[in-house]
Amino acid sequence: MSEKAAYIKVKVFRFDPSAETAGRFQEYLVESKEPLSIMALLAKVHEADLTLACRTSMCFKGQCGSCLVRVNGQDVFGCTTLVKPGEAVVIEPHSKFAVIRDVVVDFFQPAGNRKE
Numbered sequence: 001m002s003e004k005a006a007y008i009k010v011k012v013f014r015f016d017p018s019a020e021t022a023g024r025f026q027e028y029l030v031e032s033k034e035p036l037s038i039m040a041l042l043a044k045v046h047e048a049d050l051t052l053a054c055r056t057s058m059c060f061k062g063q064c065g066s067c068l069v070r071v072n073g074q075d076v077f078g079c080t081t082l083v084k085p086g087e088a089v090v091i092e093p094h095s096k097f098a099v100i101r102d103v104v105v106d107f108f109q110p111a112g113n114r115k116e
């Protein structure tokens with residue numbers, strides 16, 4: 001007997017301020033039978049689409065803050081926020097900081113360069 005595949009629907013904000021005047025959302029389907037952190041989810045999306053910019057070198061303990069993103073309208077730590085198979089999430093850059101590219105922000109610049 002085979003187990004049914006389980007997926008997480010991911011909608012990710014895409015924006016390159018150096019080349020675009022406005023951002024957009026791109027959808028992905030990530031197969032997973034287990035809950036994943038937002039950072040693990042972004043890493044899987046990045047594996048499938050190398051054009052997605054996301055941070056990968058972090059503490060994964062909710063301490064360094066380099067994983068800060070906005071998920072379903074709330075600013076969160078991406079390393080400690082879990083998504084279950086069957087759920088859908090919208091991932092955007094953290095609302096307080098300027099976008100460098102996609103969901104990667106500049107922690108030294110306030111938000112203000114982002115348009116949808």
Ligand code: FES
Pocket residue numbers: 058059060061062063064065066067068077078079080
């Ligand atoms: S990876 Fe350090 S706080 Fe999330």
